[in-house]
Amino acid sequence: MISCEQFFNILNEHNLTFFTGIPDSTFKDLMKFLTDNQGENFENIIACNECEAIAIAAGYYLATNKIGVVYMQNSGFGKTINPLTSLCDPEIYSIPILLMIGWRGEPNKKDAPQHKKMGKITLPLLETLQIPYAILEPNAQKIEKEFNKALQYFDKKKGPFALIFRRNFFQNYEMKRVISNKYSLTTKEVIHLILNSLSKDEIIISNTGYISRLLFEYRESNEKDHYKSFYNIGSMGCASSIGLGIALQKPQKRIIVFDGDGAAIMQMGAFSTIGKYSPTNFVHIIIDNEAHESTGSQPTNSSIIKFEDLAIASNYRWSIKIETKEQLLDSLDNIKNRDGPILILIKTKLHSALNLKRPNKLPKEYKEEFMKYLLDLS
Numbered sequence: 512m513i514s515c516e517q518f519f520n521i522l523n524e525h526n527l528t529f530f531t532g533i534p535d536s537t538f539k540d541l542m543k544f545l546t547d548n549q550g551e552n553f554e555n556i557i558a559c560n561e562c563e564a565i566a567i568a569a570g571y572y573l574a575t576n577k578i579g580v581v582y583m584q585n586s587g588f589g590k591t592i593n594p595l596t597s598l599c600d601p602e603i604y605s606i607p608i609l610l611m612i613g614w615r616g617e618p619n620k621k622d623a624p625q626h627k628k629m630g631k632i633t634l635p636l637l638e639t640l641q642i643p644y645a646i647l648e649p650n651a652q653k654i655e656k657e658f659n660k661a662l663q664y665f666d667k668k669k670g671p672f673a674l675i676f677r678r679n680f681f682q683n684y685e686m687k688r689v690i691s692n693k694y695s696l697t698t699k700e701v702i703h704l705i706l707n708s709l710s711k712d713e714i715i716i717s718n719t720g721y722i723s724r725l726l727f728e729y730r731e732s733n734e735k736d737h738y739k740s741f742y743n744i745g746s747m748g749c750a751s752s753i754g755l756g757i758a759l760q761k762p763q764k765r766i767i768v769f770d771g772d773g774a775a776i777m778q779m780g781a782f783s784t785i786g787k788y789s790p791t792n793f794v795h796i797i798i799d800n801e802a803h804e805s806t807g808s809q810p811t812n813s814s815i816i817k818f819e820d821l822a823i824a825s826n827y828r829w830s831i832k833i834e835t836k837e838q839l840l841d842s843l844d845n846i847k848n849r850d851g852p853i854l855i856l857i858k859t860k861l862h863s864a865l866n867l868k869r870p871n872k873l874p875k876e877y878k879e880e881f882m883k884y885l886l887d888l889s
């Protein structure tokens with residue numbers, strides 16, 4: 512392993528001082544280091560999705576003739592294919608960018624099932640895209656060598672170059688400042704309060720990361736009625752669209768989406784489709800801790816967004832912002848007789864829930880049970 516500071520210094524020495532991306536737990540400690548040292552001769556923009564991050568780094572290059580660094584999980588690498596091929600590629604605008612890709616689902620290593628496919632195809636995909644890459648080892652001299660290769664490539668070809676990071680690359684970094692917000696409800700409490708006050712009959716689509724894991728734990732320790740949930744453990748940002756697709760086909764059933772703020776921001780355009788098609792049975796709940804808590808609590812843009820206004824502007828029928836348990840219970844009572852689309856924005860505190868269980872069957876098995884339940888509904 513290498514210290515975040517040592518790695519950062521290598522970047523700095525090569526004049527790589529502009530960072531943008533979406534967090535991955537592979538970069539959790541590096542992100543903590545960047546947050547602690549923000550303002551010290553470098554910039555770090557946490558983007559709304561990886562596609563945007565590539566475009567921001569391209570804009571940075573156009574304005575400065577300097578190379579931007581874009582960090583991402585390999586799941587998000589999938590989102591970058593369009594700007595990499597149609598914007599940055601040496602055959603198109605030829606824009607050099609240093610990609611830092613966290614390699615989840617590396618073949619023959621234990622990881623969550625949603626990473627399996629992308630883990631297998633990450634390197635072949637880079638090869639197909641004709642993006643040169645190096646799998647980095649956490650050793651300063653070797654890193655230096657790979658950096659030099661990347662810089663030579665930037666000089667010669669002016670296109671993207673990728674560095675691949677295995678898990679446990681960076682040493683643990685203890686933050687000097689504590690990341691927190693002013694809210695008091697926890698995500699776990701919110702999920703329990705909602706499930707305890709519903710009719711037990713609603714279908715729930717849940718966001719990737721801790722939200723699905725907390726919902727899974729709730730169901731596992733109560734009725735074990737997992738078939739009423741679609742645990743969207745991959746495809747970050749897609750829970751509300753999966754919910755829309757179901758809600759339009761099953762108008763007699765209430766569909767509830769448990770979204771995260773990072774995920775809702777990642778696919779913010781979904782608000783407009785939900786508003787346009789306006790299913791009355793659709794309830795969108797955003798559990799908003801103003802952070803990507805599942806990957807180490809890096810801030811999202813949500814502290815400056817009024818999701819409750821965004822929903823109304825997108826043609827939702829009703830929305831409310833919640834900060835306390837009493838407000839939440841009132842609103843759950845209130846929505847019983849209201850038509851959707853409804854947005855409930857619940858502000859929660861950062862409360863890293865450690866050692867959460869994960870859905871323990873194959874995704875396909877949960878899907879089969881979920882579909883059977885949906886298809887059997889009258």
Ligand SMILES: Cc1ncc(C[n+]2csc(CCOP(=O)(O)OP(=O)(O)O)c2C)c(N)n1
Pocket residue numbers: 533534535536584586587590718719720721722745746747770771772773774775800802803804805806811
């Ligand atoms: C496309 C994509 N990019 C990045 C990730 C890595 N990732 C997994 S969970 C997560 C954070 C989700 O944040 P939020 O939706 O706010 O939920 P929270 O973790 O705070 O519950 C991220 C960035 C991912 N799974 N997919």
